[in-house]
Every structure is written in structure tokens, then in C-alpha cells.
Amino acid sequence: MRRKITLKDIARELEVSISTVSKALKNSEEIGRDTKEKVQAFAKLYNYKPNNIAISLKNKYTKNIGVIIPDIVHHFFTTVFRGIEKYANSKGYNVIICVSDESFDKEVINMELLANGSIDGFIMSLSAETEEKNDFSHLIEVTNQGIPLVLFDRVTDVINCDKVILNDKEISFSVVQKFIQSGRKNIALVTTDNYFNVSKKRMEGYKSALEHNGIPLNENRILTLPYHDEIEDTQITDFFNSNEIDAVLCVNEIFAIRCMRVVQKMGIKIPEDISFVGFTNGMLSRYASPKLSSIAQHGDKMGEIAAQMLIEKIEREYIEEEDEAYRTEVIEGTLIERESTIN
Amino acid sequence: MRRKITLKDIARELEVSISTVSKALKNSEEIGRDTKEKVQAFAKLYNYKPNNIAISLKNKYTKNIGVIIPDIVHHFFTTVFRGIEKYANSKGYNVIICVSDESFDKEVINMELLANGSIDGFIMSLSAETEEKNDFSHLIEVTNQGIPLVLFDRVTDVINCDKVILNDKEISFSVVQKFIQSGRKNIALVTTDNYFNVSKKRMEGYKSALEHNGIPLNENRILTLPYHDEIEDTQITDFFNSNEIDAVLCVNEIFAIRCMRVVQKMGIKIPEDISFVGFTNGMLSRYASPKLSSIAQHGDKMGEIAAQMLIEKIEREYIEEEDEAYRTEVIEGTLIERESTIN
DNA sequence: TTGTAGGCGTTATCAA
DNA sequence: TTGATAACGCCTACAA
Numbered sequence: 001m002r003r004k005i006t007l008k009d010i011a012r013e014l015e016v017s018i019s020t021v022s023k024a025l026k027n028s029e030e031i032g033r034d035t036k037e038k039v040q041a042f043a044k045l046y047n048y049k050p051n052n053i054a055i056s057l058k059n060k061y062t063k064n065i066g067v068i069i070p071d072i073v074h075h076f077f078t079t080v081f082r083g084i085e086k087y088a089n090s091k092g093y094n095v096i097i098c099v100s101d102e103s104f105d106k107e108v109i110n111m112e113l114l115a116n117g118s119i120d121g122f123i124m125s126l127s128a129e130t131e132e133k134n135d136f137s138h139l140i141e142v143t144n145q146g147i148p149l150v151l152f153d154r155v156t157d158v159i160n161c162d163k164v165i166l167n168d169k170e171i172s173f174s175v176v177q178k179f180i181q182s183g184r185k186n187i188a189l190v191t192t193d194n195y196f197n198v199s200k201k202r203m204e205g206y207k208s209a210l211e212h213n214g215i216p217l218n219e220n221r222i223l224t225l226p227y228h229d230e231i232e233d234t235q236i237t238d239f240f241n242s243n244e245i246d247a248v249l250c251v252n253e254i255f256a257i258r259c260m261r262v263v264q265k266m267g268i269k270i271p272e273d274i275s276f277v278g279f280t281n282g283m284l285s286r287y288a289s290p291k292l293s294s295i296a297q298h299g300d301k302m303g304e305i306a307a308q309m310l311i312e313k314i315e316r317e318y319i320e321e322e323d324e325a326y327r328t329e330v331i332e333g334t335l336i337e338r339e340s341t342i343n
Numbered sequence: 344m345r346r347k348i349t350l351k352d353i354a355r356e357l358e359v360s361i362s363t364v365s366k367a368l369k370n371s372e373e374i375g376r377d378t379k380e381k382v383q384a385f386a387k388l389y390n391y392k393p394n395n396i397a398i399s400l401k402n403k404y405t406k407n408i409g410v411i412i413p414d415i416v417h418h419f420f421t422t423v424f425r426g427i428e429k430y431a432n433s434k435g436y437n438v439i440i441c442v443s444d445e446s447f448d449k450e451v452i453n454m455e456l457l458a459n460g461s462i463d464g465f466i467m468s469l470s471a472e473t474e475e476k477n478d479f480s481h482l483i484e485v486t487n488q489g490i491p492l493v494l495f496d497r498v499t500d501v502i503n504c505d506k507v508i509l510n511d512k513e514i515s516f517s518v519v520q521k522f523i524q525s526g527r528k529n530i531a532l533v534t535t536d537n538y539f540n541v542s543k544k545r546m547e548g549y550k551s552a553l554e555h556n557g558i559p560l561n562e563n564r565i566l567t568l569p570y571h572d573e574i575e576d577t578q579i580t581d582f583f584n585s586n587e588i589d590a591v592l593c594v595n596e597i598f599a600i601r602c603m604r605v606v607q608k609m610g611i612k613i614p615e616d617i618s619f620v621g622f623t624n625g626m627l628s629r630y631a632s633p634k635l636s637s638i639a640q641h642g643d644k645m646g647e648i649a650a651q652m653l654i655e656k657i658e659r660e661y662i663e664e665e666d667e668a669y670r671t672e673v674i675e676g677t678l679i680e681r682e683s684t685i686n
Numbered sequence: 687t688t689g690t691a692g693g694c695g696t697t698a699t700c701a702a
Numbered sequence: 703t704t705g706a707t708a709a710c711g712c713c714t715a716c717a718a
Contacts, residue, residue, distance in 0.1 A: 118396070
């Protein structure tokens with residue numbers, strides 16, 4: 001078991017000083033050709049690679065980015081993560097990922113842990129519990145320490161930092177608008193009880209589109225389902241039984257798929273009798289029958305932009321100091337029309 | 344912007360030595376009560392937290408685990424990852440994740456990067472290209488350096504290390520066996536052209552079950568599809584048109600869903616006329632219609648066990664040295680019967 | 687052209 | 703009871 005070799009080892013072996021070795025490996029002009037060659041050859045032979053930790057300690061940066069997301073088994077977060085990872089890697093950064101599991105405490109713990117020198121900056125999406133508690137002291141703490149932070153998707157106005165979000169309200173508006181233009185009048189919204197910020201915006205879009213078209217809001221046409229699974233279909237069945245509905249906007253694709261199944265069992269035809277659109281353009285949408293028209297949130301792009309914003313902040317740190325200007329980047333969702341809507 | 348405070352800062356402020364502060368914060372018996380209280384109060388006030396990097400440098404461990412997987416937008420890997428993350432976290436480890444994107448080069452680069460001190464051990468699943476090239480020198484290099492390694496799912500016999508795998512062959516065997524017992528005779532296998540090791544095992548199980556039941560192997564009943572999407576359905580349509588098939592085993596759920604759609608369009612009834620079973624018990628299986636019977640690979644458990652094996656090796660390092668005993672843990676897949684099979 | 691010394695933040699050993 | 707010193711691995715200003 002050949003242990004990792006250090007500058008010191010090389011120096012000892014070649015009977016030169018450590019700094020000579022260090023300089024030689026950096027091809028410094030100060031060092032004589034012979035010595036350089038000797039050192040470089042030796043280093044190559046023994047596969048010398050500088051120790052990341054030592055460099056981090058010396059240079060005060062780690063080339064690591066901390067990502068904290070509520071859930072990893074989730075198509076949207078997963079695509080965002082891919083975007084982050086890709087961009088970060090191309091810039092020489094590694095990604096340390098922590099899953100908050102929608103828990104406030106885990107979010108705080110993970111954040112504090114990473115903040116103690118392990119990373120140069122954070123990218124995160126708030127846990128449901130954090131949104132609920134409305135307690136962001138851990139974020140404040142971290143930004144106070146001068147650690148750059150980028151929030152995406154589940155963000156909050158309370159914190160002043162870079163953000164990447166979807167145009168949730170506008171895209172919802174335009175989907176409902178589209179429903180109306182294609183002759184639908186009884187439009188339902190299926191939403192979730194947490195996810196506050198995002199869901200709220202989507203609902204705003206829904207409501208404002210109705211209003212815009214002079215359609216009175218009917219609260220009965222809004223179905224609120226628990227975010228975490230394992231409910232029976234009865235709630236859904238009741239909903240569609242007691243309401244006459246010809247179009248549905250769902251805040252995620254799982255809700256959409258479930259509703260479609262229920263409705264199909266009731267003998268209602270999609271999209272002839274009822275149209276469906278869901279957020280999250282994932283696997284389920286693509287492979288449902290009928291294929292679900294859905295709103296692509298462009299997670300990859302969100303991730304890439306988030307990473308870009310973060311790395312920019314990290315690397316700018318040197319230059320300026322206190323004239324922080326924060327941006328909020330808005331990604332435009334795209335309605336991917338498939339079989340669950342009419343044109 | 345209050346910068347992170349260090350031992351040195353506290354020492355200067357309180358006019359004691361650094362080592363006194365260090366000891367006081369560790370509640371060392373050597374330090375007088377007064378000093379301890381003073382130091383601890385000050386540290387709390389300024390929210391002192393030791394710097395992870397410095398500790399890593401000193402102690403030669405990082406409390407980081409490196410995970411390298413081929414793809415993050417993939418239900419199975421994602422569940423394994425969740426298992427790893429959960430266990431690792433509970434043991435005080437963070438997880439650095441790198442995605443090889445099925446590329447040999449990215450796998451090598453990521454691995455080398457992390458191996459230079461950033462992590463205490465690796466958990467990984469081989470990229471398709473690596474399996475294809477059959478080149479594992481980067482793994483050998485890493486294990487030679489004494490860095491513990493655990494492989495899961497996509498493993499290789501070439502490398503001597505801990506492994507966690509599914510009983511791919513056996514579970515395939517038993518599914519086909521079940522098909523036969525329920526009266527099916529013309530059983531197809533839909534597989535992929537890479538993924539070598541795992542697919543191969545699954546095919547072995549398929550073939551051996553046929554043989555076991557005296558059913559001659561018909562190579563025409565094996566459909567090989569490209570792993571990376573975006574093929575037309577024609578290939579699948581042709582396959583089912585030119586073969587009389589009454590049961591299908593698919594190596595993943597996407598293939599299964601696609602085949603089911605094709606078959607349904609042809610007017611064939613599932614499961615009356617034809618049964619389907621797919622590997623990967625993901626979202627698609629659960630929400631397909633009919634719901635797909637599928638083989639749960641227990642990713643969470645695989646991840647947890649992998650993390651457990653790894654951390655054990657990492658922390659044992661001190662004790663013994665060279666009598667390395669490597670284990671291969673076999674996880675038993677479970678057939679989840681839903682609507683696409685008859686009982 | 688090469689080497690010495692100090693420092694990044696922490697801990698451990700030994701001395702005072 | 704407290705402090706000085708060295709060390710982890712690397713880098714760099716400065717000295718030789």
C-alpha cells in the first residue's frame with residue numbers, strides 16, 4: 001500500500017529543500033533546469049498530486065460548493081442538481097450535497113456543518129418546514145459570515161441574496177388562459193398544502209387568469225392534497241364527482257397522473273371532456289396515457305444559472321467588498337403540449 | 344460582515360495562549376475553572392466553530408465520502424444515494440457527489456480529484472463506458488493508495504473490494520419461473536446494449552429459467568434496445584408483430600412502459616394476453632396503466648449497506664492493516680405484483 | 687539558483 | 703494551571 005507522496009517526501013528523497021520542490025513543480029524560473037527535470041520526473045514517477053486539504057487551508061477556499069435540497073428522489077431537484085454539477089465541474093468545483101428531507105433542523109445542521117470551512121458557497125432550495133416556520137436565521141448567519149448564497153425555486157423575500165425562480169404565476173396564468181381560449185370554463189386547480197411560496201404563486205396565476213376573463217372564482221374547484229403521498233383516491237373521486245370540471249391545472253405531475261386515472265375510471269374522456277396540465281415535465285408526463293401536457297421548469301438551466309451566479313460571487317469576493325448587488329433570475333416555464341390537452 | 348472567528352482571535356482578545364483556548368474549549372481538566380468559563384463564554388458569544396479544513400489536515404481524515412454515479416436523474420441511483428446520504432449523515436459524514444455521465448474520462452477525473460485528500464473513501468457504480476473498456480486502473484490506483492472503496496450495482500470482478508449487488512440472476516430466474524407457472528410459454532426479454540454486467544446477469548437468469556423448464560431458447564424473443572432513449576417505437580412494434588409473446592421481462596421500467604403502450608395499441612390485453620414485469624420499481628411502475636408489476640431493487644437499502652461497509656473500513660483503518668477481507672453483500676430483489684401480471 | 691521561515695487553524699506534547 | 707513548540711502539507715516572501 002503505497003501511501004500518498006508529499007513535497008516533503010520528494011525533498012528528502014532528492015536531497016533538496018521543500019520549497020525547491022514546490023517551485024520546480026510549478027516550473028518556476030528560479031529553479032535550474034537540471035533540478036526541475038529531476039524533480040518533475042520523480043514527481044511523475046511517484047504520481048505526486050498536491051493535497052487538496054492543505055491547499056484549501058492555505059488559500060482559504062475549497063473549490064467545493066454546498067447544495068442543500070429538500071429531496072433527492074424528485075425529478076425537478078434532480079435536474080437542477082445536474083445543471084449545478086455540470087457547470088460547477090466545468091469550473092473546477094466539486095459539489096457537496098445535503099438533503100434536508102423537508103426538515104428545518106436537518107437544514108440548519110447541514111448548513112452549519114458545511115459552513116465551517118467545507119465549502120465556498122451555498123445553493124439551496126428551502127425545506128417545507130423552513131418555509132412554514134418562516135425562520136431563516138441560519139441563512140442570515142451564513143450570509144453574515146460572507147458566504148455567498150443562491151436560492152432557487154423555493155425562495156424567500158426575507159433573505160437578500162441571488163435567486164433563481166420560475167415565472168410560476170405567469171406560466172400558470174397563461175395555461176389557464178389557454179384553457180379558456182379553447183372553450184373551457186370550469187377550470188380546477190389541484191394544489192398542495194405546503195410548498196408555500198411556489199404553490200401560492202401558481203394559485204395567484206390561476207386566480208388572476210380567471211378574473212382576467214370575468215370568470216368568478218369558485219373555491220370548490222380548488223383541491224388541496226397533502227404533499228406526502230399515501231392518500232387514498234377517494235378525496236380525488238369526491239372532488240370530481242361533486243364538481244363539473246372541464247380543465248385541470250395541477251401543481252405537479254403526480255397529482256395530474258392520479259387525477260387522470262380517477263377521471264378515466266369515471267368514464268370521462270381526456271382531452272375531449274377534460275384537459276389536464278401539470279407542473280414538472282418528468283418521466284411520468286412523458287409516459288402517461290394519454291401523455292400529459294406539462295410545464296417544463298427547465299431544472300437544468302436553473303441549476304446552471306444558480307451555479308454560475310454563485311461561482312461569480314465566490315470568485316469576485318476578492319475584488320470588491322460591500323456594494324453587493326443581488327439579482328433574481330426568472331426562468332420561463334414552457335408548456336409542453338401532449339395528449340392531455342386540445343389545441 | 345463578521346468573519347469567522349479562530350482560536351487565535353479568542354486568544355488575542357482574552358490575552359491567553361492559543362493552546363489554552365483550545366484546551367478550554369475541550370473542557371480539559373488542565374485548565375482552571377475561571378479561564379475555562381471565560382473562554383467558553385467568549386466562544387459562545389462569537390459563535391466559534393472549529394474549522395473543518397484545519398482539522399482534516401491535522402487528523403488526516405475529512406469525514407467526507409465520495410460518491411460517483413453514472414447518472415443522477417435516474418430513480419434507482421437516486422434511491423441508493425438517499426440511502427448513502429442518510430446513513431453517512433447519521434455517522435457524521437458528508438457526501439460529495441460526482442456524476443460520471445456514463446463517461447470513462449469523467450469518472451477518472453472525478454476520482455483523481457477527490458482522491459487527493461478530499462474524501463476518506465469512495466462509493467461508486469461504474470459508468471457504461473468503463474464497463475465497456477474494461478479498464479479499471481483508476482480504481483486500482485485508488486485502492487493501492489489505501490482509500491477504501493465500495494462498488495454497488497455495476498461492479499466488476501477485476502477489483503477486489505467490498506460490493507453490494509442485487510441478486511439479478513436469481514430474481515430474473517424466479518420471475519420467469521413465475522411466468523411459466525402461470526401458464527406462459529412464449530416469454531420475451533427486453534434488454535439493453537450496454538449496462539453489461541447487470542444486464543448479463545439478468546439474461547442469464549432468464550435463460551436458465553427457460554432451460555430449467557425445458558423450454559428451448561429462442562433468440563428472436565430477445566429484444567435489445569439502445570440504452571439512451573430517443574428511438575422510435577417501430578423497433579418495438581416489429582418485435583411484437585413478428586413474435587408470439589405472452590410474457591415479457593424488461594430490464595428497466597421505461598422499456599416496460601414503452602412496450603406496454605405499443606402492445607396496447609395493437610389491441611393486445613394486459614395482463615390477460617400478455618404479462619409484463621420490469622426492473623426498477625419507480626414512479627413509472629406505480630403510475631402506469633395498468634400498474635406495472637416490477638422488481639424492487641431496494642436502492643435505499645443498497646445505499647445504506649454500502650455506506651455502512653465503507654465507514655466501517657474507514658474507521659477500522661487504524662486498528663488492523665493488511666489482512667483485508669472483502670465482502671460482497673447481495674440484496675434480494677422483490678417482485679411487487681401489480682396489474683400487469685396475473686396471479 | 688536554492689533554502690529558510692512563517693503562516694493557514696488546529697491539536698498534542700512537553701516545558702514552565 | 704498555562705504556554706511554547708512542532709506538526710499536518712503547501713506556498714511564498716525573502717535571505718543566502
